[in-house]
Amino acid sequence: xSILVIAEHDNEEIKASTNNVVxxxxxxxxxxxxxxxxxxxxxxxxQAAKIxxxxxxxxxxxxxxxxxxxxxxxxxxxxxxxxxxHILSPATTNxxxxxxxxxxxxxxxxxxxxxxxESSDTFERPIYAGNCIATVQNSDSKKVITVxxxxxxxxxxxxxxxxxxxxxxxxxxxxxxxxxxxxxxxxPELTSADVIISGGRGMQNGDNFKILESVADKLGAAIxxxxxxxxxxxxxxxxxxxxxxxxxxxxxxxxxxxxxxIQHLAGMKDSKVxxxxxxxxxxxxxxxxxxxxxxDLFTAVPELDAKL
Amino acid sequence: xxxxxxxxRVVDYNVKVRPKADESGVDLNNVKMAINPFCEIAVExxxxxxxxxxxxxxxxxxxxxxxxQEQLRTALAxxxxxxxxxxxxxxxxxxxxxxxLKGVVEKExxxxxxxxxxxxxxxxxxxxxxxxALTGYAQxxxxxxxxxxxxxxxxxxxxxxxxxxxSVNLPCIVSTDxxxxxxxxxxxxxxxxxxxxxxxxIEAGSLGVDIEPRxxxxxxxxxxxxxxxxxxxxxxxxxxxxxxxxxxxx
Ligand SMILES: Cc1cc2nc3c(=O)[nH]c(=O)nc-3n(C[C@H](O)[C@H](O)[C@H](O)COP(=O)(O)OP(=O)(O)OC[C@H]3O[C@@H](n4cnc5c(N)ncnc54)[C@H](O)[C@@H]3O)c2cc1C
Ligand SMILES: Cc1cc2nc3c(=O)[nH]c(=O)nc-3n(C[C@H](O)[C@H](O)[C@H](O)COP(=O)(O)OP(=O)(O)OC[C@H]3O[C@@H](n4cnc5c(N)ncnc54)[C@H](O)[C@@H]3O)c2cc1C
Numbered sequence: 001x002s003i004l005v006i007a008e009h010d011n012e013e014i015k016a017s018t019n020n021v022v023x024x025x026x027x028x029x030x031x032x033x034x035x036x037x038x039x040x041x042x043x044x045x046x047q048a049a050k051i052x053x054x055x056x057x058x059x060x061x062x063x064x065x066x067x068x069x070x071x072x073x074x075x076x077x078x079x080x081x082x083x084x085x086h087i088l089s090p091a092t093t094n095x096x097x098x099x100x101x102x103x104x105x106x107x108x109x110x111x112x113x114x115x116x117x118e119s120s121d122t123f124e125r126p127i128y129a130g131n132c133i134a135t136v137q138n139s140d141s142k143k144v145i146t147v148x149x150x151x152x153x154x155x156x157x158x159x160x161x162x163x164x165x166x167x168x169x170x171x172x173x174x175x176x177x178x179x180x181x182x183x184x185x186x187x188p189e190l191t192s193a194d195v196i197i198s199g200g201r202g203m204q205n206g207d208n209f210k211i212l213e214s215v216a217d218k219l220g221a222a223i224x225x226x227x228x229x230x231x232x233x234x235x236x237x238x239x240x241x242x243x244x245x246x247x248x249x250x251x252x253x254x255x256x257x258x259x260x261x262i263q264h265l266a267g268m269k270d271s272k273v274x275x276x277x278x279x280x281x282x283x284x285x286x287x288x289x290x291x292x293x294x295x296d297l298f299t300a301v302p303e304l305d306a307k308l
Numbered sequence: 309x310x311x312x313x314x315x316x317r318v319v320d321y322n323v324k325v326r327p328k329a330d331e332s333g334v335d336l337n338n339v340k341m342a343i344n345p346f347c348e349i350a351v352e353x354x355x356x357x358x359x360x361x362x363x364x365x366x367x368x369x370x371x372x373x374x375x376x377q378e379q380l381r382t383a384l385a386x387x388x389x390x391x392x393x394x395x396x397x398x399x400x401x402x403x404x405x406x407x408x409l410k411g412v413v414e415k416e417x418x419x420x421x422x423x424x425x426x427x428x429x430x431x432x433x434x435x436x437x438x439x440x441a442l443t444g445y446a447q448x449x450x451x452x453x454x455x456x457x458x459x460x461x462x463x464x465x466x467x468x469x470x471x472x473x474x475s476v477n478l479p480c481i482v483s484t485d486x487x488x489x490x491x492x493x494x495x496x497x498x499x500x501x502x503x504x505x506x507x508x509x510i511e512a513g514s515l516g517v518d519i520e521p522r523x524x525x526x527x528x529x530x531x532x533x534x535x536x537x538x539x540x541x542x543x544x545x546x547x548x549x550x551x552x553x554x555x556x557x558x
Contacts, residue, residue, distance in 0.1 A: 069474070070437065070447055093467040097449050100402070100437035109403050109522035112432045122526065127431055128325045132334055135526040174446040174477045178462065182469040191468075195556070219557060227486065237452065237466045237487060244346075244426065244486060246468070252556040262324055269534065273554045275546065281539075290537035290554065293546050303543040308557070 001085035002031040002055075006077065006099075008090050009036060009044035011066070014051070016192040017090035019154035021147045022051050026155070027117040028086055031055040034161070035080070037073055039066035045163060052159040060166045067177035068094050074101035075170035081106060081142065085120070091146040091247075092191075099146050108140035113247075115151035129243040129266035149191060150249035150270060183236055190241070193222035195252045198241055198268075199234070200226035202257020202278065202297055206234040211301045212256060218308045224248065224268075226258045242267035257297050260285025277301065309363045309456070311354040312418035314409050314439075315347035315383055317376040318429045331527040343379040346424025348386070349484040352491040353422055353454060355387035362456050363420075365389050369412050371405050373397055377507060384502035385494035391505070396512035396519065402430075404519035406438035411515035413443055418479060420461065425450050425483040436483035446476035449483040 003025045008015040018034070025032045034048045037060040048057045058080065064072045077098070081087060087102065089095035091113045103110040115133070116124035122137045123145065190196060197212050197219070209223065216223050224246070225239040241248055243266035253271035258264060260276070260283055268274070269288050276289035279296050286292040293300055319325055320340040328335045343351075357363040368383035369392040370376045380391035394408050413421065426433040440447035448454075448463035452471065455462045456478075464473045466485045494502075512519060540546045550557045 067472070067474075070440075070449070074441065093450060093465075096433050097437065097447070100434035101441040101447065103434075104403060104406060104438035104441035107403075109401055110432070110434050110438075111523065112434060126531065127528075128319070128334065128429055129431070130531055131325050132327045132528045133531050134528050137524045137526055138522060139524070140522050172446075174480075175448075176475045178473040178475055180467075180469075180473070181471045231487065236470060237485075238468060238470050243428065243431070252550070252554075263321070269531075273550070273556050274534075274537070275550070286537075286539070288534050288537075290534075291546055291549050292537060292539045293543065294539060295543075300543055304547065307543060307547050 002033050002083055003028050003086045003088065004084040005032060005034045006087070006089040006095065007034050007036045007044065007048050008092050008094060009038060009041065011038040011041040012043040014044050014047040016154050017092055017149040018048070019051055020149035020152045021088050021090050022053055022155040023152040024117060024147045025086070025088055026053050028120055030085060033058055035060070035077065037065040037076055039063050049161045049163055050157045050159055052156040054159055054161040057161050057163045058166050059163060060168050062169055064169065064171040068098070069175050069177060070098040070101050071172040071175050072170050073098045074105060075172060076168050077102045078105045079168055079170065080166065084142065086143045086145060088145045088147055090149050095146050099144055103144035106142055106144065108142050108144055109138060110144045110146070111136060111138055112146050113148045114145055115148050129262050130269065131262070148247055150247055183238060187216065188220065188222045190222045190224055190246050190248055193250050195219045195221035196224050196248055196250045197221050197254040197256065198224035198226065198258060199229055199256050200258030201228040201232065203229060203234055209235060211305065215301060215305045215308065218305065226264050255285050256301060258285055259283045260288065309419040310365045310367070310416065311357065311363050312413065312416055312421045313350050313354050313366060313368050313383065313388065314421070314423050314435070315351065315368055315370050315379055316344040316424070316427045317341055317370065317372055317379040318344045318427055321345055321428055327528040327530050331529050333525065333528050343382050344424050344427045346426060346484050348491045349486070349488050350422040350424055351383045351386045351388060352489045353484060356489065357456065358387065367392060367416060367418070369394065369409065371396060371400055371408050371512065380507055381502050382494065384505045385499045386492065389505065391507040393507065393509045394512050394515070395509050398519070399521065400519055401521050401523060402432050402434035402438055403522065405435050406442055407517040407519065408512055408515055409439050410442045411517060420479060420482065422482045422484060425485055436481050440481040443481070446480045448474060448476050448480060450485040451482050452485050452487045454482060454488065
């Protein structure tokens with residue numbers, strides 16, 4: 001049996017999270033196939049075919065897949081599922097949306113957000129905001145899995161897979177896309193950035209994030225935030241790092257004016273190097289920081305900026 | 309319109325849980341339990357729809373042991389009209405919960421089901437999507453805005469790149485994100501009133517679905533510990549350490 005990886009893409013390009021999932025799939029036995037479901041998605045298809053380790057790319061190019069509506073994508077995946085022992089997607093908001101629907105239609109349990117593969121039926125996954133790691137053995141005939149992308153390196157792009165066009169049309173007609181407000185940014189994506197600088201409630205307002213932007217420009221960093229900063233309207237929702245936001249693991253994570261609540265730590269504590277800048281020496285963020293600086297951020301950050 | 313709100317009893321979000329010493333599970337002895345924060349947001353949204361005249365009845369439901377009645381009472385105090393406990397002593401997985409909830413949906417025929425996007429213990433983020441699949445309803449997950457317009461729900465969803473707005477046919481399944489609303493606190497009079505509201509108990513077995521676990525937890529271990537770091541005195545020290553010790557900037 002083969003393994004099916006569902007690609008994350010925007011029709012033009014494959015997202016790096018797909019490459020992480022392909023690496024996870026190489027820990028299982030069987031050929032790796034990648035499904036690219038989209039509309040006018042030849043750009044994404046070509047890139048998927050180059051991911052190292054992929055034997056075949058399946059393409060479903062049709063208007064009903066353009067916005068990744070869960071109902072249509074889930075029906076498509078179920079329709080082609082017969083040959084696969086494992087179906088994997090990244091634990092992105094798309095994957096989290098359609099994968100449980102796939103598993104329920106197949107009458108199998110889903111294993112969410114895995115961080116390690118022990119064998120073809122045994123996986124590790126964090127629970128309780130990462131305070132515990134559960135090792136879970138699944139007894140279903142087919143495994144439906146979402147993958148925590150930060151736990152697996154990205155596969156290279158020097159492959160050449162065969163490409164097969166699918167003639168599958170699935171439109172349940174019960175949901176409809178209306179609009180999208182996607183922030184355009186020249187910065188790297190949070191979930192794949194090498195360096196992240198995040199601001200919390202201590203930033204006081206959205207304007208003050210400018211001092212982080214300046215540092216981010218110098219370090220080629222992405223900008224993140226705590227839930228408090230998002231809830232207070234300083235920055236948009238897609239900046240949120242944490243248990244219920246994005247899970248990140250960059251080489252360098254700089255937390256500025258963030259106290260270090262369990263829910264925030266759950267999203268960043270696997271970063272390689274953590275720096276915390278906070279004026280409260282008792283802030284819990286210092287317990288996970290490799291380098292802590294007890295200082296007022298409004299003097300420390302501009303100084304850091306000047307010295308980089 | 310009738311709204312069904314499935315809620316879950318979980319460890320309070322302030323509690324830092326640990327695995328048991330023998331790694332057989334999570335140490336939940338004497339920890340404070342609460343209604344899952346995302347479920348609280350779901351109840352609040354339903355109550356607002358009722359206050360706004362869109363909804364007529366709100367039913368809170370939970371799958372769990374009799375201790376979960378406590379959280380159903382909380383939902384009643386927040387404004388649900390009646391509650392259902394689907395009683396079971398076994399640790400049920402999202403697929404089984406979705407099957408049991410489907411049984412309740414068939415009995416109650418709600419126009420809208422609002423769930424939390426994820427329970428903060430299992431962190432599975434599955435139940436609402438599975439319920440949607442089993443009922444054949446449309447799903448609108450991770451909602452930060454919900455509007456009922458005729459026979460449709462218009463929902464703004466929090467997605468990785470920003471926000472997405474979709475329109476789904478009713479009946480539908482909605483799961484809540486953090487910014488959908490800010491839940492109210494239950495007032496003392498409402499907590500008293502909640503004690504009088506109807507709470508039905510049905511045996512999970514009576515719904516006739518397979519709820520046997522498919523997953524076996526082999527062990528629960530602590531996450532890798534980070535080595536203690538250091539406090540640097542100045543920004544110069546910090547830059548020096550990042551360049552020369554950690555080598556993460558150049
Ligand atoms: C169900 C649920 C899910 C959640 N999910 C998430 C999540 O995904 N991500 C997340 O981040 N949170 C999440 N939270 C919220 C979390 O519990 C905290 O409330 C939040 O992380 C706090 O954000 P903060 O650290 O920015 O704010 P605070 O805790 O208020 O900390 C602000 C910090 O800034 C420091 N500070 C203030 N001024 C200055 C200054 N001038 N210079 C230097 N330091 C300064 C203060 O000392 C303080 O430590 C969740 C909560 C719940 C209940
Ligand atoms: C030590 C331990 C090990 C476990 N091992 C496993 C395991 O290996 N596999 C496994 O699948 N589960 C396991 N569980 C159970 C798991 O923690 C969850 O209780 C269960 O899987 C439901 O998932 P969730 O709550 O994360 O669901 P989610 O899908 O995250 O919940 C989303 C929403 O669904 C609704 N909902 C969830 N549960 C209920 C309910 N009981 N009644 C009504 N509505 C509800 C709520 O609206 C909630 O906000 C384990 C639990 C413990 C304590």
